[in-house]
Amino acid sequence: MLDDASSPTPQAVTVAGSTAAHRLQPLLHDLVSTVLAPTVALSGGDGQIRPAGVQGVFHADSRALSQATLTIDGREPEAVGHAPQGPGATRFVTLARWLGDPVPDPTVRIERFRQVVPGGMEERVEIVSSATVPVTAVVSLEVGCDFAPIEVVKSGGDTAEAAPERTAPGEISWRSGGVRVAVTGTGARAEATEPTEVTGSAESTGYGRTGFLRWPVELAPRGRVTLSWRVEVRDPQAVVTAPDRPAEWAVGEGEPRVVTTDHRLGRLFEQSMDDLRSLRLAETAAPGDAFLGAGVPWFLTLFGRDSIWAARMLLPLGTELAMGTLRVLARRQGTKIDPGSGEAPGKIMHELRRHDFAVEGNNLYLPAAYYGTIDATPLWIGLLHDAWRWGAPAGEIAALLPHLEAALGWLGGPADPDGDGFVEYVDTSGRGLANQGWKDSGDALRFHDGRRAQPPIALVEVQGYAHQAARQGADLLEAFGLPGAARWREHAAALAERFRARFWVDGPRGRFPALALDRDKRPVDALTSNIGHLLGTGLLTAAEEARIADLLVSPEMAGGFGLRTMSADAGGFSPLSYHCGSIWAHDTAIVVAGLARAGFATHAATLAEGLLAAGETFGYRLPELYGGDDRAALGRPVPYPAACRPQAWSAAAAVTVVHAALGLYPDVPGGRLLLRPLAGAPLGAVSVRGLRVAGAEVSAAVDRGGEVVVTGLPAGISTERAST
Template sequence: MLNQPNPSEARPLQPLLHDLVSTVFAPASALSSADGQIREAGVQGLFYADSRVLSRAHLFVDGREPEPVGFAPDGPGATRFTALARWLGDPGPDPTVRIERLRTAGPSGMDECLTVTSTAAVPVTFTLTVGLSCDFAPIEEVKSGGGRPDHAASGHDGALRWRDGETEVRVTAPGAELIDGTAAGLRWQVTLGPREQVSHRWQAEVRDPRSIVTTPRHAADWARPQVAATDHRITRLLDQSLDDLQTLRLAETGQPDDTFLAAGVPWFLTLFGRDSIWAARMMLPLGTDLAAGTLRALARRQGRALDPATCEEPGKIMHELRRRPFHFSGAVGELDLPDVYFGTVDATLLWISLLHDAWRWGMPDDQVSELLPHLEAALGWLDKHADPDGDGFVEYVDTHGHGLANQGWKDSGDAVRFRDGRQADAPIALVEVQGYAYQAAVHGAALLDAYGLGGAERWRDHAGRLAERFRAAYWVDGPNGAFPALALDRYKRPVDSLTSNIGHLLGTGILSEAESATVAALLAAPGNADAFGLRTMSADEHGYSPLSYHCGTVWAHDTAIAVSGLAADGHAEVAAQLAEGLLAAAEAFDYRLPELHSGDARSTSRRPVPYPAACRPQAWSATAVVAVLHAMLGVRPDVPAGRVSVRPLAGAPLGAVTARGLRIGGKPVTVAVDGTGRPTVTGLPSGLALD
């Protein structure tokens, strides 16, 4: 007999996501099976902000589940599911009773329109039922693999209601019989004549006065350009991504005019410093409003005090915002984060560069000016707190012991590994963070100069000294020659594994021209680039695994950042190679790129294997296509200086592309690159000239 696992020894497992269908309009999100059914299993349910407000929405026809045949997105925030009731209607091979289930998420919850169509020659009579449950489980408990007992629904005034403290869920369904209690539901008696159709609608509305996030007051704050490309995958991915981004927009309660992008569904429908900044930065070719809202939202919560429990430091930009402390228990241990958590080493540096880049794209002077005190505070953090041991590099350590062990974008506990697979000991000084710090110092100096503030030359000197120290400390020898190490550990030893982190150095200015070429060649090597995008760790490293969260998978945003840097530094062929891998992945995932996918080689896997716990949609994955489009076009404005340069990928390795409706200085601009790589620009605002 095979040995059976002891349930008491079973480790908690995070629910899988890869086969679920998300319908989102932040802060509401519904996750179901591919058949449209929301069952009491895993992470299925309707969530509002950080709570599950419906744990079941189960459709039956005469007590039987209809047979699913397909689903498809139906525009921003909507999904259409199609099923059959083959036991009804005419006999024969062709189904004659069809059920369409159109699910639409909205600012206050979700509604469904259930349409039953009969092409039968005889009348059909049936009972249509939706079973409903509500457990009010917090998102962190669901993520830990748990849940809560169902609450009982009360039925009165034509609605079913569930309450948990101040939070109320109200379900209405015109014409339905209401079934209250723990096993609540809705019931319609239906008779359809030959070739008739009937629709019934039900709606779940959530009232949550203590929610810290809400739907922004205004519509999407960016342009939706018309794009034509030789490679049609670009346009299809852009269309789906912009639909998804429209549904990920959030604002803080009480500040509905400052829009930012939630990090991802389902775990991260809130403000995340690093994620929201990178997403806004990639979206700059479509306008600066999103960047402005993101910058302001994070500036309001910029650190003011020293607090080891929250990792807060003066001038520091926060990492994660929650309504309540976030406790997660999983296979790798426990995580206890405060409601406002500052455990990120890079968000402050990236905030500075987002402000600089938005300024260059034409963010209005008054919006930049109001953020200058926060810029000086952020530079103050870089000066006084970013280098606690005084070795000249930016580093981190979780001194409290209950937060994130790693505080760069690869924030899993095992992300920083030596070539032989050993994990590095903190404090950790990540390689890409030194590039961010160099760029933040240069960008900060440019803003200080432009607005007549002192200290610019000091920051340029700081950047120059950092580059010299970096060159001496980080470059190591490997099987394929010299390369920048992943990090320095607590003993100042280079963590000598080859990872995608080095791609983030490109375009920052910290590398010489020769060093940039070396990094580009390394990224193009099969161990890094023969997957569907750029692997987070080379397949030649001992710690590599194609389904390791940060040591072998492919992340769309990570690949896009490398593509952007390669394009900026003039490495068109490698940029195109990585971008093409990402487009191939997009095609495999129906043009909704997940947070990450497997690092399996394209020679052994015809399509990428899903990472089973990846968020989808996810903000910086959705913005990755804008970064790729920008790399193809190569338009780089400097609105304050009155000039725009255009340096597309040499030779147009991804084909011709035209984008009508990009925004420079707040005005629509058309940029086109023909099949030879020759660019044209039309519609530049007055006062701007091509460089």
């Protein structure tokens, strides 16, 4: 998800030998994120928030603090380590080696315990001395605020420090429009600098003003002192807020826990649950309906596709998040034709911002409520169906059936503008997203020889989503006594026939579905991960699924740490391309789930093991994406430098892998739970508590022999072992 400010392109940088300058998106991979949505702090590994790149404290798409640097007697402490401490919390450890005893070992240590809360951040600074002599110093915190919109930061646009509104005892504050930011230090003296011109830096923007909090500190031998400060943001313009209740899976003794013979899966699950709790959001006007913000920092808001996929992947933990996500998107379902926003009757939106999203130096212009997505609508139908199967309350499902009928109406009408029977897109505004599937960068869709495909585009996975949505929509209509089920089953059958005739192509390893059809209805013949999303949609025969399964674990596709977005032998392949050779955790997990349900246990385990290996190298916080280099190249994945982290569907990937290992597939309306664990338990023994079926807390375990045991099912649900 790139918003087509595609390449990691924030500072103005002059290219050698050129008179032109281009802006570079700030790098993220080495920053530390501390988040409790809708607020996030991004800093260096030492805890310092420096006035550069994307560092800062952000709240609801706007930067509240652009600087928070700590010094002791004018010198910055030296970093030695940091670690997450749960949702919204990080601890940083630094040293002041110039203080204390003149011995090789450090004797003055500084720990910053950072806690982000919705609308602010609190920090406790502990200075601990093991020296034999007293230590006297002045601790200073320099703070700045620029109110920079997230899209300006993302594109490398110019920003300028705002002047403090006022300085009161222990407090420095700023105001812009209706937004107010205040920094307060307990027991500190507050000062503001005078405006001075900033020179000698490529990042300079002219003038700036910062403020200081200062604390004189005296430590006795082997003494300690604790300082504290906080930032508070009052933002009545924010369109997102924190939900008004905790996550369904995070309440009481039912909080999910995983015990495995592969410690990597357990640790990945634990960190992912913390990250998922920290990414929960709600609309300001409806705090009771939670959804997941897509990712930190660029996409910490409602994204149709991303929020739907993440909620779908988390259904084993309960249906509350799914129902909240469905309701939020239903309230903003399209009602009219608007080429500028991409809105159409029945269509599910792509993203929600506090204002229009315009990128400096780029033709991209997205309205605050933007509908430029081809897949969110069928995916919304799929989430509604799956939530029903997992036991969401029938009344809540019934309340959304008018929106289901509207979404099906879009699927059978505006989704196919030229009437050829395939779902396709084109940006008629000329200023929206050129590509509108999940691979939405401008260069994502390429033929095998590397040529770019031209719109209108009919994506391969979207035909699978549409086929599945038509069938699942029919099931819902029939179950709730509404007309139209036969029509949508016929629609699905006709789509499958057309797909088989038009999409399959020949490649070096045999036949496979093309990535897309281009504007001339030619198959875009690159081998990509997109075809893995067809598994389980009903669009393929068993033999076709087996063919695709083998291709997905070929060395060209699975030679890295997970599933490559594009085959390594394709002309457009690049391991650090956003969508043409990189590896996305959610993409790999979706394919793992499809392989597992179709009975391809070894294939699923091959891709899942890649995710576990990657998770270990990233501290068990999987980023949005990473490089698709061969495993032998470095022995660890190469970070994608501008990847979001944490990111909702990447964190949800851990739940998907656990679910695939267990193989629990409920049909609560039908009164059964199908058991299809990975044959042979290739991921080892897995035991999970805190799953939920129809609201009941359920435990499940699969042993090394692949036998699964489920306890806690609600009355009326029987288990059934799937045939192999």
